[in-house]
Amino acid sequence: MQSSSKGSKSRRGVNKSATPPRFAGEMLSVLSDIMSVESVDSVLQKIAETIAEVFSVRALIICVLDENERVFRVRAAHGYGADRTEQIMAITYSQELLGRDMDAKFMISENVYFIRPGPEDFNKSDEPLYLDVKSITKPRGDLNEWHELDYLKIVFMDRDNQPKGFIEIEKPETGRTMDKDAIEALRIFAELAGVAIENAKMYQSQVEIAQRTRFLGDIIAHDINNYNQAVTSYLHMALSTDVDSEKAVAYLGRATEAAWGISELIQRADKLARIEEEGAKNTGPVDLTAVLKESAGEVSRSNSEKDVTIDLNLGSQRYFVTGNELINEVFVNIIDNAVQYDPHEKITVEVSVGEFFVDYRRYWCVSISDNGIGIPDSKKSLVFGRMSGGTEGPPALGLGLSIVRAIVESYHGMVWVEDRVRGNQSKGSVFRVALPMASSS
Numbered sequence: 001m002q003s004s005s006k007g008s009k010s011r012r013g014v015n016k017s018a019t020p021p022r023f024a025g026e027m028l029s030v031l032s033d034i035m036s037v038e039s040v041d042s043v044l045q046k047i048a049e050t051i052a053e054v055f056s057v058r059a060l061i062i063c064v065l066d067e068n069e070r071v072f073r074v075r076a077a078h079g080y081g082a083d084r085t086e087q088i089m090a091i092t093y094s095q096e097l098l099g100r101d102m103d104a105k106f107m108i109s110e111n112v113y114f115i116r117p118g119p120e121d122f123n124k125s126d127e128p129l130y131l132d133v134k135s136i137t138k139p140r141g142d143l144n145e146w147h148e149l150d151y152l153k154i155v156f157m158d159r160d161n162q163p164k165g166f167i168e169i170e171k172p173e174t175g176r177t178m179d180k181d182a183i184e185a186l187r188i189f190a191e192l193a194g195v196a197i198e199n200a201k202m203y204q205s206q207v208e209i210a211q212r213t214r215f216l217g218d219i220i221a222h223d224i225n226n227y228n229q230a231v232t233s234y235l236h237m238a239l240s241t242d243v244d245s246e247k248a249v250a251y252l253g254r255a256t257e258a259a260w261g262i263s264e265l266i267q268r269a270d271k272l273a274r275i276e277e278e279g280a281k282n283t284g285p286v287d288l289t290a291v292l293k294e295s296a297g298e299v300s301r302s303n304s305e306k307d308v309t310i311d312l313n314l315g316s317q318r319y320f321v322t323g324n325e326l327i328n329e330v331f332v333n334i335i336d337n338a339v340q341y342d343p344h345e346k347i348t349v350e351v352s353v354g355e356f357f358v359d360y361r362r363y364w365c366v367s368i369s370d371n372g373i374g375i376p377d378s379k380k381s382l383v384f385g386r387m388s389g390g391t392e393g394p395p396a397l398g399l400g401l402s403i404v405r406a407i408v409e410s411y412h413g414m415v416w417v418e419d420r421v422r423g424n425q426s427k428g429s430v431f432r433v434a435l436p437m438a439s440s441s
Contacts, residue, residue: 048062
């Protein structure tokens, strides 16, 4: 919900006479549950349900900072039906918007803010959060009555005293404002919940590390086995007694290429591990136009035996994004895959750049369109992190797209794939890479 300086609630507005909801003993009894080592979403849902029960809250949401996109995402909701919950979970809050809500004029306790907007501040995108939209225009009467537009925000901070998330109370069961004891208990609970969330995030991080380790092990074993089979087969053919010397040399050359493939695979696996462990270093403004031209040229040279056309529809504008020396590998990998998985004699890849927005963040989005065999919907979310293959789609893409994902995410960007013709995967794919805009200086 958007904040407003109008109708803001002072400390005197808190209802001190209402009976506090039961919380002391019951709050302590549930802390062990929310401190348990589980996934972040599981812990967040437990926190939401606990707050609703202990503090008699009819509806609330919990938002957590998305480290990659630097926005606060709704990660748990309570008090809404399934359809509305799905809409609410798509809502994001910018850091600027949270900053406005954290204005001192709204503060009623440390890290607790009570915002009372006027009807003119109603934001249509927040409509799913309201239980009774018709009451939005209802005039305020008793200050201790909770208006449909009101919301209470309890912010939890990190070790550097920066917001890492917040609990937003949309409506109490009583329809009345909370007393100071309940608010203080909520504040303490939010601090403990913040610790539980950090524990869950660390646990999830370790799970993801283990999954990546298994992924690297699986794909290395898979590809090394393929290369070894190729080396063995070509050597066997080269040593065959009925093969002439010219063919033997050709077979030996192919065996050598396969052997070099093992070396390259190990290098790429090492690079992926280092990127995911350390992230991208020394990032700054990068001229995307120059990078795309260089990447297209590199792919054309490495596929000189094919009839390949790479159309760069970049216009005369220059596009600067956040990146470093690794950015070239992003586009070389994607464009080269577009060439490799196109079965046509004449191969055309189109590259364009457009603006892309997520809340208040601005990106340059590179679209790389091919006419290849396409990727089924069931594989689209997997190609950047796991082996794909089988009869449904392209053969295993190896580590290339995993490296693409790791580099793009280290720049706080996004990468995904769509059908070139919506709903028809056989017409090829469009890979999109959105990178944060940067100034040229």
